[in-house]
Amino acid sequence: MQDFLELLRNVVPSLLQGAVITLQIAGVSLLLGGAIGLPLGIGRVYGPPWLQRVLGAYITLFQGTPLLIQLFLVYYGLPDLGLTLGRLTAAYITLGLNSGAYQAEYLRGALQSVSEGQMTAARAIGMSKAQAIRSIILPQALRLVLPAWSNEAIAMLKNTAVVFAIAILDMMGQAKALASDYFAPIPIYMIVAVFYIVLVGVAYLLLRQVERRVQIPGLTSEAE
Amino acid sequence: MTTEPILRIEDLYKSFGETQVLKGFSLTIQPQEVVVLVGPSGSGKSTLLRCINLLHPPTAGRVWLDAQEITAPGVDQDKVRQRIGMVFQDFNLFTHLTALGNVMIGLTKVRKMHKKEAHDLAMLELERVGLVDRADHYPAQLSGGQKQRVAIARALGMDPHIMLFDEPTSALDPELTGEVLEVMQQLAKEGMTMIVVSHEMGFARQVASRVVFMENGVVVEEGPPNQMFTQPKSERTRAFLRKITDLDDGGERQ
Ligand SMILES: Nc1ncnc2c1ncn2[C@@H]1O[C@H](COP(=O)(O)OP(=O)(O)OP(=O)(O)O)[C@@H](O)[C@H]1O
Numbered sequence A: 001m002q003d004f005l006e007l008l009r010n011v012v013p014s015l016l017q018g019a020v021i022t023l024q025i026a027g028v029s030l031l032l033g034g035a036i037g038l039p040l041g042i043g044r045v046y047g048p049p050w051l052q053r054v055l056g057a058y059i060t061l062f063q064g065t066p067l068l069i070q071l072f073l074v075y076y077g078l079p080d081l082g083l084t085l086g087r088l089t090a091a092y093i094t095l096g097l098n099s100g101a102y103q104a105e106y107l108r109g110a111l112q113s114v115s116e117g118q119m120t121a122a123r124a125i126g127m128s129k130a131q132a133i134r135s136i137i138l139p140q141a142l143r144l145v146l147p148a149w150s151n152e153a154i155a156m157l158k159n160t161a162v163v164f165a166i167a168i169l170d171m172m173g174q175a176k177a178l179a180s181d182y183f184a185p186i187p188i189y190m191i192v193a194v195f196y197i198v199l200v201g202v203a204y205l206l207l208r209q210v211e212r213r214v215q216i217p218g219l220t221s222e223a224e
Numbered sequence B: 001m002t003t004e005p006i007l008r009i010e011d012l013y014k015s016f017g018e019t020q021v022l023k024g025f026s027l028t029i030q031p032q033e034v035v036v037l038v039g040p041s042g043s044g045k046s047t048l049l050r051c052i053n054l055l056h057p058p059t060a061g062r063v064w065l066d067a068q069e070i071t072a073p074g075v076d077q078d079k080v081r082q083r084i085g086m087v088f089q090d091f092n093l094f095t096h097l098t099a100l101g102n103v104m105i106g107l108t109k110v111r112k113m114h115k116k117e118a119h120d121l122a123m124l125e126l127e128r129v130g131l132v133d134r135a136d137h138y139p140a141q142l143s144g145g146q147k148q149r150v151a152i153a154r155a156l157g158m159d160p161h162i163m164l165f166d167e168p169t170s171a172l173d174p175e176l177t178g179e180v181l182e183v184m185q186q187l188a189k190e191g192m193t194m195i196v197v198s199h200e201m202g203f204a205r206q207v208a209s210r211v212v213f214m215e216n217g218v219v220v221e222e223g224p225p226n227q228m229f230t231q232p233k234s235e236r237t238r239a240f241l242r243k244i245t246d247l248d249d250g251g252e253r254q
């Protein structure tokens, strides 16, 4: 027990540093993914057929291949094409592109579940299609997509762990380094697992708050 | 008649793929007329209304609104729809906006009014349908009759030249149809030109200037309500009107 507390005291500072990196990568990648997923999701539903197919291919590519391979291709592959990226940038781009594909799919589902009458009514008062999407459909779809988006945010927190493979010192990278420094992989991986759970738990509670705040009055029958 | 018609539909055709729905529909409507359009299910009533405001592009034929041919190429369809109010069977209120927001959004986004001005006008429209006290309610917090009245206010806010109603009361519980029909009757009294698809024959008798019976995508017969109900020329009209009138009375007796 004494040993464990001693170990804990030694590893916690590094893991906290790692947590900052993990949060930073998750945050930037989620935002980047949102910036990609929003137009992609809209294009996938309302774009011309050729665009829908192109976007569909992008999404299949990123959903259908392991994240680790995507990371390696970006970090080790792009330099061959003359584009050398820093480690963190490679992480942002890979996770952002990947998350963009998932977020686009979630948004597509949400857009399609807004009833057709909403678009019809918007057009009937003289809105253009773009105006109707912006002012009527999206505000509803974004509320509908929030639970799926929360899951994506939580998945992202855990997915960031792959970046240790390009030697980034996120929580996982720190844990790996500490495990070999202290020859105590099992306790250290258990400690870092607890760190992940705490992060995920906090994120979950925050996102629930957001969901509650944007609920449309009278619409949800969910018991409080 | 000497007045310029407000709406002229000439030989309108509409097909969905192989299905021909409108097959040469023609109708002319004068300002301030209230035309009640009846016909069996599938005869093309909803399709006709959606062709009039160009939500469905007609396959052939022409439509004039205020002497402008709106089916001509190059017409700004969004501008045309502004001038044609539409009320749907299932309300289609914007679920994420309050009653007030539903009326305001067309004013700010389409008519480009300032917030304050839009707010005041929207409140006036809500007053017209008797719902000022429900301005802050969301659609999910309104009864069916209230929803439909908000939908009418939303359409009125755009200052339409003509209003199209597609079975505005058929999704309502019987005790709620009255409040909606009253609002419509009031509108008619104020001189609004309206096409109303409805099987509320009491409304047709009291408010309509003309009843049009359509079947299989064409007009079978039209005339003032009195004549249509008592001495229709066509046997089909007689049979159809008798059927829905019986249903109507049956409904009221229960
Ligand atoms: N978007 C569409 N695509 C294909 N067919 C359609 C479409 N809209 C309507 N139809 C068909 O057109 C025909 C007429 O439909 P419409 O809704 O205009 O009839 P209606 O007179 O309004 O009937 P109801 O009284 O039941 O509302 C129907 O056979 C319907 O299936």
Ligand SMILES: [Mg+2]
Binding pocket: B045, B046, B047, B166
């Ligand atoms: Mg119909």
